[in-house]
Amino acid sequence: MNWDFFTQLPKPVGVVGGGMANAIVGSFELLGLAALIGVPIGVLGGVYLAEYGSARANSMLRFVADVLNGVPSIIWGVVIYGLVVLRFKGFSAYAGGLALGLMMVPLIMRTTEEVLLLVPNGYREAALALGVSRWKTIVQIVMKTASKGIVTGILLALARVAGETAPLLFTAFGNRFWNHSLSEPIAALPLQIFSYAISPYDDWHRQAWAGALVLVVTIFFINVLVRLLTRGRITGPT
């Protein structure tokens, strides 16, 4: 593994060297797309569960979220393949991002709900007693108080889907070149690792190992970031 690994495109079969620059960038693009879809839906869902929903609606929603959490990731890939890839006649970064984003929704929803419920009711009451509307109370007081927890949940969900290969197989598909448009197939680290690892070439095997290292280190740093964030967590008076 050398600097080329981060800057070069994959070389054709038989040519030694080359890198996974396109896959590294592609992975981040996919994660960005996934966050764009998963974060708003997940956070709003969590807010609904914690602040609005009736007991019955909540237990149903929680059940659905927990089931979705347990769905094998390849199923997400197949579902998006059926719904998006076939309809639009092509693999694309959008489809890959959508698959990862939908996987993030239940994860973020449940963590958001949990941290919002940790915010003492006294703060909600205090804000409401000032004549602040319900929605402003939730956004400006409750979510602000729980912001570190919410961000933590989002990062953990990102770390979780960053290493997913299966949902990308039939959606983002992979690409040996730079991706120029999000409606085209895009490379991603886990995909590249997968295809290199099952190849018969020693050089590609080495690259797969390097890719795995980069992926693990990235996820490790996300987790370290989470640790740093949660260390100074404010829980309020008891």
Added chain:
Amino acid sequence: MIKTQVSLQAPVAPERAEPTMSIVEPKTSNDADEATAPAFAVSHLSVWYGEKPAIQDVTMDISPKAVTAIIGPSGCGKSTFLRSLNRMHELVPRTRVEGKVLFEGDDIYAPGTDPTAVRRRIGMVFQKSNPFPTMSIAENVVVGLKLNGVRNRRLLDESLEKSLRMAALWDEVKDDLHKPGMSLSGGQQQRLCIARAIAVEPEVLLMDEPAAALDPIATAKIEELIAELTKRYTIVIVTHNMQQAGRCSDFTAFFYMGRLIEFASTTKIFTNPGERQTEDYITGRFG
């Protein structure tokens, strides 16, 4: 800008409910006639939590610019009564209300009345001091104005100093305004919460055992503050502490088992109670 704020002028109550008390001594009043109109006219108020009745058939008038204390044993409904005065009890799901609460003539339970608007005029201070943990002292005080849409820096600064002065906290914190609100002591935190409540310029302050978690010195400060605030605000205070009710209130209501047993001037309640139960409670025979 200021439209979003509450105007300080109290509208004259259109329909004057019978004053329960004949000896209302208004502390500040420009208009003797207005002074006899109660701030709150509560009639036949009952509140249920689910199937469980919390208070039943309470009728009383609360005088403006005076301190009304509500005493009674735990679970007698005094907190529920207090919360029903600005609809805070509605945060508990499945509550039901019957009867009427007129605040300066307006029925706060009338259909179409926004509880947020009610609470803007009727502020509340809680037993557990609860400054917002993410905010500094200064931000805590003006948060109510800010979230109600006041953006003018000068107005906010003025309100900050005025509210902290009124809460008798200015001198202690004026050099640390940017420090977190949670860095203050318990008593200071409670006064910070009072400052936060008066910054939005309500007409009434409801206090739910504001000194229950404080030491005697901090309690004394809160009581002094109440005596000072009553010049401008109608205050209703729930307390477990009968001495406190005796010291700082003008009127006292005794609740027992969800019913209003007796309501009279504090002097009368403590020296010559009309009901046997009141006397027993005050002399410590039960409760």
